[in-house]
Amino acid sequence: MPKGIYQIPYPDNEPINSYEPGSPELKSLLAKYDEMYNQSPIDVPMYIGGKEVRTNNKMPMSPPHDHAKVLGHFNYGDASHVQDAIDAALKAKKDWSDLPWEHRASIFIKAADLLAGPFRDKMNAATMLAQSKNVFQSEIDAACELIDFLKFNVHYMQEIYSTQPDSQDGVWNRLEYRPLEGFVFAISPFNFTAIAANLPASAAMMGNTVVWKPAESQMYSAQVIMELFKEAGLPDGVINMVTVDGPVAGDVVFKHKDFAGLHFTGSTGVFQHLWKEIGNNIGNYRSYPRIVGETGGKDFIMVHPSARPKQVSTAISRGAFEFQGQKCSAASRAYIPASMWEEVKGYVIEDVKSFKMGSPADTSNFITAVIDKRAFDKIAGYLDFIKEQKDAEIIVGGNYDDSKGYFIEPTVVVTSNPHFRTMEEEIFGPVMTVYVYEDDMFLETMQILNETSPYALTGSILSQDRYAIDLACKTLQDTAGNFYINDKPTGAVVNQQPFGGARGSGTNDKAGSQWNLIRWVSPRTIKETFVTPTNYRYPFLG
């Protein structure tokens, strides 16, 4: 047991490499990208109890911007592998949860330092190849955000452990932050390497063991995450990675009596389905499972007539189109006053026409490909639908081409209908829909915004008028878990803007904060009495 009240090294946000043309860090990253692109096809295993598990069912992995290229395969498992992963997690549980917390802390701080150093290029290049992120989008996700998650979560763990109750004379009260009884199931989305690693790591850090199912389209970078944890000294069986069909995994996990918690990030529909599955099995569990889910968004930019047009257009260009709009926080609807629209429209069209689109290996490309054929077809379907409607018009973009990669032109739509389909539904692609309102309808337009979609993830107000900002803060109180004033609604930074939404957007347990970590423990209150009573009679009995 620890023989000291240790203080972990105080964390700071990881500085972001700018990757300017000609810089040594860009040369080094592109060399790693080339090396990984050209290496012999790799064979990504499952990791169960520290063993690499392979099957005969090999699934190809290709870069979304270059789908004819096969980078390698991953091994597709079945229900038996899920059962093996649960067994491995339960077997590893006692040793892991008994390990003094400072050793758990060390492993994850070490993982962060390895990622900041020797693993940085590899994790970034894998993310460029697997998810088609440009160098900057990879850097802020796979390197910086993940380093921040790992370091700050260790800091929050220490804060949680230090949060202790009051004790009166003769008594010492303590809170012991036990891990959950059983195992945690982490299911991650394709779009952030940092989220993929953080979902299993945050629960593991608090002493839990985990079965992790990454998204199939993120397997190439998922493997690098497992290599990183292994190198940092994470013991076998603490995080077990399985690559199986979601419903197959769910069928085994949600029927298991030791299922103790779900850490999910992905779409709202899938999360609601999983919650129902858990509900259907609620009588079978040892404990009530923790259910944490961060899900979809229909994120907005609300513009007051006092806003600066160039600031509005830049918020749209960056907020809607970086990483092809495949961020849960990406702006996808904007409400713009009529007096400003012509000017904003001109700037936005100019910006969008200046975007270059192509492979992330060419760093002059701002836009790369969307994740896969399914996403491409879905987004293309929306564009075809818009083209046929009378109450909406595409003012820039609208084309798509999947001959080499899954490329969709960044698209801006203007609608006269504030309830137009693309004002309400999450598309998860580079499509921004604008509703132009009469200047004197600012409040009424915000009321429409508030009632327009089931989501409440991110949103922003742009205004130079402080009364308008205050009105927006009040009127839009429940429309966003992350609300931005005079900024785009994307780019949350760990320890600066804890992230999560409400309504249909999730349980709002704020990734990158102690509110998330607290979900992975079940506190035990211990009261110790120093002079124990020996007579039952209270004074009032005389």
Ligand code: NAD
């Ligand atoms: P998705 O819902 O399609 O998949 C997420 C994960 O769930 C994947 O691993 C998938 O294989 C798995 N899955 C799907 N069906 C399943 C089932 N029946 N049982 C078990 N697992 C199942 O989402 P995606 O396309 O990977 O990611 C995009 C979505 O994620 C968007 O809706 C986006 O808004 C959301 N997202 C939200 C946040 C947030 O913090 N709120 C962050 C990132 C992404």
